[in-house]
Each structure stands twice: as structure tokens, then as C-alpha cells.
Amino acid sequence: MRRQRIVEDVSALPTYAFGTTMTTWWGTLGFCVIEGMGFALAIAAYLYLVHVNPQWPLADAPPNHWPGTAVLVILLASLWPNWKAEHDAKEENLPAVRRWLVIMSAIGFVLIAIRFYEFTQLKVRWDQNAYGSATWFLLALHATHIITDLADTVVLTALMFTRHGRGKRFADVEDNAFYWYFVVGSWVPMYLLIYWVPRW
Amino acid sequence: MSDAAVTSGRDLRDTALPDGELHARLSRTWGTGKGLIARLSTVDHKIIGRRYLITAFVFLLLGGALAAAMRIQLARPGNQVLGPDAYNQLFTMHGTTMMFLFAVPVMEAVGVYLVPLMVGTRNIAFPRLNAFSYWTYLFGGIFIWTAFALKVGPDVGWFAYVPLSGPQYGVGKRPDVWAQMITFTEVSALAVAVEIIVTTFKQRAPGMTLDRIPLFVWAMLVTSFAIVFSMPAIVIASTTLILDRLIGTHFYNAAEGGDSLLYQHLFWFFGHPEVYIIFLPATGMVSMIVATFARRPAFGYIPLVLSLIAIGFLSFGLWVHHMFATGLPQLGMSFFTANSMLIAIPNGVQIFCWIATLWGGRPVFRTPLLFVLGFFFIFVIGGLSGIMLASVPIDLQVHDTYFVVAHFHYVLIGGAVFPLLGAVYYWFPKLTGRMMSEAMGRWNFWLAFVGFNLAFFPMHILGLQGMPRRVYTYGPEMGWANLNLLATVGAVILALSFLLFVWNVFSSVRGGAIAGDNPWDAGTLEWATASPPPPQNFDRIPLVTSREPLWAERGAMPVVGGLTVDDRQVLVTTVTDARAELRESSPEPSIWPFLASVALTVLFVGSIFTPWAVVWGAVPVGVALLGWFWPKGDVEDEG
Numbered sequence: 122m123r124r125q126r127i128v129e130d131v132s133a134l135p136t137y138a139f140g141t142t143m144t145t146w147w148g149t150l151g152f153c154v155i156e157g158m159g160f161a162l163a164i165a166a167y168l169y170l171v172h173v174n175p176q177w178p179l180a181d182a183p184p185n186h187w188p189g190t191a192v193l194v195i196l197l198a199s200l201w202p203n204w205k206a207e208h209d210a211k212e213e214n215l216p217a218v219r220r221w222l223v224i225m226s227a228i229g230f231v232l233i234a235i236r237f238y239e240f241t242q243l244k245v246r247w248d249q250n251a252y253g254s255a256t257w258f259l260l261a262l263h264a265t266h267i268i269t270d271l272a273d274t275v276v277l278t279a280l281m282f283t284r285h286g287r288g289k290r291f292a293d294v295e296d297n298a299f300y301w302y303f304v305v306g307s308w309v310p311m312y313l314l315i316y317w318v319p320r321w
Numbered sequence: 322m323s324d325a326a327v328t329s330g331r332d333l334r335d336t337a338l339p340d341g342e343l344h345a346r347l348s349r350t351w352g353t354g355k356g357l358i359a360r361l362s363t364v365d366h367k368i369i370g371r372r373y374l375i376t377a378f379v380f381l382l383l384g385g386a387l388a389a390a391m392r393i394q395l396a397r398p399g400n401q402v403l404g405p406d407a408y409n410q411l412f413t414m415h416g417t418t419m420m421f422l423f424a425v426p427v428m429e430a431v432g433v434y435l436v437p438l439m440v441g442t443r444n445i446a447f448p449r450l451n452a453f454s455y456w457t458y459l460f461g462g463i464f465i466w467t468a469f470a471l472k473v474g475p476d477v478g479w480f481a482y483v484p485l486s487g488p489q490y491g492v493g494k495r496p497d498v499w500a501q502m503i504t505f506t507e508v509s510a511l512a513v514a515v516e517i518i519v520t521t522f523k524q525r526a527p528g529m530t531l532d533r534i535p536l537f538v539w540a541m542l543v544t545s546f547a548i549v550f551s552m553p554a555i556v557i558a559s560t561t562l563i564l565d566r567l568i569g570t571h572f573y574n575a576a577e578g579g580d581s582l583l584y585q586h587l588f589w590f591f592g593h594p595e596v597y598i599i600f601l602p603a604t605g606m607v608s609m610i611v612a613t614f615a616r617r618p619a620f621g622y623i624p625l626v627l628s629l630i631a632i633g634f635l636s637f638g639l640w641v642h643h644m645f646a647t648g649l650p651q652l653g654m655s656f657f658t659a660n661s662m663l664i665a666i667p668n669g670v671q672i673f674c675w676i677a678t679l680w681g682g683r684p685v686f687r688t689p690l691l692f693v694l695g696f697f698f699i700f701v702i703g704g705l706s707g708i709m710l711a712s713v714p715i716d717l718q719v720h721d722t723y724f725v726v727a728h729f730h731y732v733l734i735g736g737a738v739f740p741l742l743g744a745v746y747y748w749f750p751k752l753t754g755r756m757m758s759e760a761m762g763r764w765n766f767w768l769a770f771v772g773f774n775l776a777f778f779p780m781h782i783l784g785l786q787g788m789p790r791r792v793y794t795y796g797p798e799m800g801w802a803n804l805n806l807l808a809t810v811g812a813v814i815l816a817l818s819f820l821l822f823v824w825n826v827f828s829s830v831r832g833g834a835i836a837g838d839n840p841w842d843a844g845t846l847e848w849a850t851a852s853p854p855p856p857q858n859f860d861r862i863p864l865v866t867s868r869e870p871l872w873a874e875r876g877a878m879p880v881v882g883g884l885t886v887d888d889r890q891v892l893v894t895t896v897t898d899a900r901a902e903l904r905e906s907s908p909e910p911s912i913w914p915f916l917a918s919v920a921l922t923v924l925f926v927g928s929i930f931t932p933w934a935v936v937w938g939a940v941p942v943g944v945a946l947l948g949w950f951w952p953k954g955d956v957e958d959e960g
Contacts, residue, residue: 129864134902147519166572169580170572258564258572280951
């Protein structure tokens, strides 16, 4: 090993922070990009099938859009408690973070319930034709994201009610909120595609 | 906190200890234990990288054995060594193994091992994810090879086109095994890509500004971005294929509004960038080897980096050139022809920069450099036949013939395997502390070079003579016998070169000359530490003042102090100018990534028998992830 001379002392640096300072923020962004690319390609595949079929939808009627619209409204409304959770996490305000995480968990459960109902309102089965397959695929892809984020949020909520709910965990809350923005944002094009392209 | 306050208890800092004691204590903090559980729990990027490398080379030898079997079958007309069914499985397993289980993972393996060392940090970002990615890759490889041993090996080609691989023609479980193996390797490759991006962005040693990043790290960074943007396409392709097969969807069923060309688009949107995912890390290796053995910094650092980035972007505009024979609109084909020719420009820039580096240096012709020179020769030939294939009329003539087989072996073996072998000779001392035999290395190179060209050059001519790929035999009246025999002789010589390589590795691990920290007098940070490196990589984090820090700082290395000694801590720096901004804790070893990977394997394998495996299999995966992420109350967890 070579001889060394210390030219800088980093003792005073903090051990956690928020946002782009943290490696986990970049990791979350990386997985959002991967999944966003997955969404983009699924959308491209759907539009490809629209393009090669002279008629669209390949069903008697387009899907009932109301459950999907409800999901959209709830997702957009959830931006506020999600932002509050993020904001209060940065302030390290534990009681407030607990409150907002409980609310976000409850919102997640409501969304999953509606999402299950949404599948019954598509008016086409996945094994009926390519239109049905593509529609179910898009909806299931997004449903997976709601489920995984809900699981993450529930675990994090439980965590914040234990002695571990301090320090670096606040940065985890911030990352969880960041991922939720992606879940909300990705629903907008999916919603238009699933419910309004067949009506176009 | 003042220095006085940090010299005792858990918060002991590296500034408070003499060098010898610091080294011993850090080795304890960052070390991997001895028992089986400890080995399964390790999160050391060097141990995981080494496992990745060994596993990938085992798959190379397995894939190579399949190739040898195929060459023996084709050595003379009407041969009956292999029947058509076995041959179909063999070429599918050969391509699949080489692309998904060798080429991509081996490049990532080199990145997993070297990137943290080259950027001067103590572990890769997200080390537990790294462990998880390795196990998932290993289990995926074991899965497909077990299926092959049970005669359920995929037989539909390495790209598994529909309708051949669809429910109508791909009967049995063979294409399911292929599609699900893809899922394993996707998960693993995407995880490593994110780790490498974040390690490069956030864990570079202070002072390593963007224009001081070693060229291999740049290459791995661009590669990782290519993985992030291209792999989702194969996720969608293999998932929709398996859905068509298992639950009756109709994505690729033309009778129900589906379309088989959609599969080809999705596959090649991944498949073409994949070529560059394999090739770009190899160019990074070449840049490092050329600079060290020319005894000067790489000529044209900025053009080399810009070329890497340009190739990364352009690689996404080429996929349709795999589909010229499918009757796409002419305007679209012209665009893809233009793009396929355009990518030759940044590739050419790189080659001229390497030649200029050698020209302006004092080249030392050791084995690593020999492999690089072999790469120049072979890759340029592969590039030229690539430009021929980019032209639609030529492509239509030689589509699905041995001309294409010759082209992509020139590009992939010449472009990736030759630099990789050179890289093994170059970095072997760092991994093992010993040198490989130079005499055997020269024999290895010349056998590989001669064997390769004898095996693959005749295939250009066979292709022009009309010999199609993927035929298990041919009649004597075709006139292909002599060139095929020549190709088989070449393949035998190439196989011998690999046996010699394996022998050189094994004998050098035990009996090679002791290497020391920096046997080649190279300039980058991986050579600033011991060979093999201690668990903590560096006792103190280097402070970087130049592109080749070891050439610039011949005296005592400038370092930063102040990290904890008894807890794992890495230094996090800013993305562009690498200023220190955080002392972040780094995860301890954990058995949960291994268990999560086992649970995921059960889910993936189960799902080809029943879709319910996805539902019930998700429960143990969830439990394992919970065990993984739930804090254990130590300093690392609480930050």
C-alpha cells in the first residue's frame, strides 16, 4: 500500500440528507426510468396494435371509464397528502409523517379495491383478442405499481411507529413519496389509452 | 464534531489511527465471515464480482462446448452425429447462453469488480441488490441448463420468434423455459445497471470530476444507461410471449388482431442495443490497456467519451436492420440503413484514437496488448461486413445465411471476447495477486487469433454460396464440404486456445509470479491498493488530482480522512465535480438477498406451470424483502 498524506478532513459531513444528495434517491429514479420505459414500450405496443387493426376496439363497446376516472381523480388528489408526507419528512416531523403515511396507506387500499372493480368493467376478456390482451396488460402493469407502492408504504408506516422511525428513515419516506409521483404520473397516459383511444 | 470527540467508541475515525492498525480494523469491519451463511450473505462487490466472473466463464465454456458439437456435426456433409431436434436445441442454447448468460453478465461482472475500485470507493452502491442480482442470474442459468439436460431445452433460436415460439407451434415447455430464463437475466442485469450508474454518479473519490473518470468507467456508465433503456423492451417481449402461451392472450396471434412483427420490433429494440451493451465495456477495457501499455494517457479522451455516448444513443436507432427481410416500408428502411452506417463514425473515431495513443507512445507488447491488436484486426473486418449488411439489397441476399453468422461472430468475439481476454490478463494480478504466464499468454493469443479466423472467415464465403444458418446438415452436392471442414479445424484450434487459457488461469492462481500492487505501472486507482484488494478497498479514500492519479502522484498519495472505522461508511460526492458531501452508511452482509432470490426463483419457475404461482409465490418474495429492508437496529440501519 502506498504512503498517504491526508489533505482533506470529511469528519464534519452529515450521515444522511435528502433528495439528490442520497444514493437511494438516484436508485429510485433509476427504477422509475426503467419502469417508465416499460410503460412507454407497452404503450407503443398498444398503439402498434391499434395501427395494424382496421377497427378498434375489437369489442362491442369501449370499457366503462368511470372506475378508471375515479382512480385518476383519487391519484391526483393524493398528490397533496403525498407532498405533505415528503415535506414533513424533510422537516423530520414524526407525528405529521405518521399521519400522512396512514392516510397514504388508506388511499392505496381504496385504489386497489377500485382497480379490481375496474378489471370487471373492461367489457373484454384478456383471452378474447389482441385488444383485450393489450388492455388487460396495460391495466395490470399499472396495478402492479399501485400494489408494490402500497406494500412499501404500509411497511414504512409500520416502521415509523417503531423505535426505528428516525434519522435516515425520513429520507426513505421522501423516496417513497417520490415513487408515488411516478405512479400517479404514469396513470395519466395509461388512462387516456385504455379508456379514450377506444372512444376516439 | 471535533477530532477529539471522534477518537473513541463506535465513532472512531480513520484520522485517529496509525496506518497498520487502521488497515486491520477496517478489514474486520468490511470483511466477510467464514461459514456457509456468511458466504451466502456477503455484500462485498469483489467477492460477488468474482463469482459473477467465474460463473460467466463457466457458461462460456458450456456454450463453447455446444459450438464445438455443432462444428463437428457440420464438418462433413450428411453427418449424423446430431439429429435435427438435438441440433435445434444446441444452436438455441448456444446463442442464449452466450448472449444472456455469458456476454452481458461477464461485462457487468467486470464492472461490478472494477468500477468501485476505479472510482475509489469501498463498495458498490446498493450492495445487497448486487448480491441479489448475482443469485438471480445464477439460478436463471441453472434453470435453463437443467431444462436442457432434461431434454426440455428451448429449440426456437436465441430470439425465439413467434409464431414458432407461440402456443401453436412451440409445443411443450421449451419456449417457456427460454422466456422465463430471460426474466431472470433481465432482473439481474437491470439491478447491476442501476448500481453502476449510482456508484459512478455519487461514489467517486473527491476530485474525480467528470473529465477525470477512467474510460472503462465511462464505458460501463453508458452501457448501464443502454441496459436501463433497452431491457424493458425484452421484459415486455418475453412477458407477452409467455402470456400468449400460458393464459391465452393474443398479442402475437394474427387471427385475433395480434401481430408477429410486433414481437420482432420489441425483441430487436432490446437486441440491437444489446450488441453495444456487450461491445462498449470492451472498448473501455481497450482504452485502459492501450494507455497502460503505450505508457502514456489515452489520446483524445474527450472524443473517446463522446464516441461512447454517441454509440449509446445511435444503438437505439438500428434495430430495424435485423428486420429488413420482413417487408417494411422503404422510407423506414432507408432511415435504418443510414443510421447503421452512421454508427461506424464514432466507432472509427475510437479506433483512430487508440492507434494515435499507440503511435505517440512507447508500446510494450505484452499479452493484454496482443489481444487488443487482435481485436483491431478482427473487429474492423466485422465492422466492414456490418456496413455491407446495412445495405438492404445485400442484406436481402445474405439474410439468414452463414454470412450473417460470420459477421456477428467477428463483431462479438472480435469486439468483445478478445478485449475481454486481454482484460483478464491485464487485471488478473489485481484479482489474485499473481501474474499469468506470459509464455502461455502468447500461445493463447496466437491460437485464438488463428483459430478464430480459420473458423469464421470461411463462413462469409459459405454464406455467399447460399448456405443457410441453423441447418443441421447439408448434402455433398452443395459444394460446402471443404470450407465447413476448414471452419471445424479452426474451431478446434480456437477451443484449444480456451483450454490453454483455463490452464493458464488455474496454474497462475497457485504458482504465478507475485504481482505487487501495480505490476504494469498503470495510472488508475484500482492499482493504488493491494493485490488482491483488502475488503475495504482503500484504507483512506484517495483524493484525485488527475486522470491518471498514480502517474501524477508518484510520492505520497493525497487522501481524505474522517470516515468511521468500526462501521461501514462510504463517501458520497456531488455528481459533476465530485465534492465530498455525505458520509453514508453502507449495508452490512445479509442472508435475505439470497433468500429473496430463492423465493423469486420458485415464483418464476412455478409460473410456467400455473399462473397462480405468481400470486402465491409473491408471498415468500414479500417476506424475504421485508426481512431484507427491516432495520436491525445497528448504526448502518439507523444512519
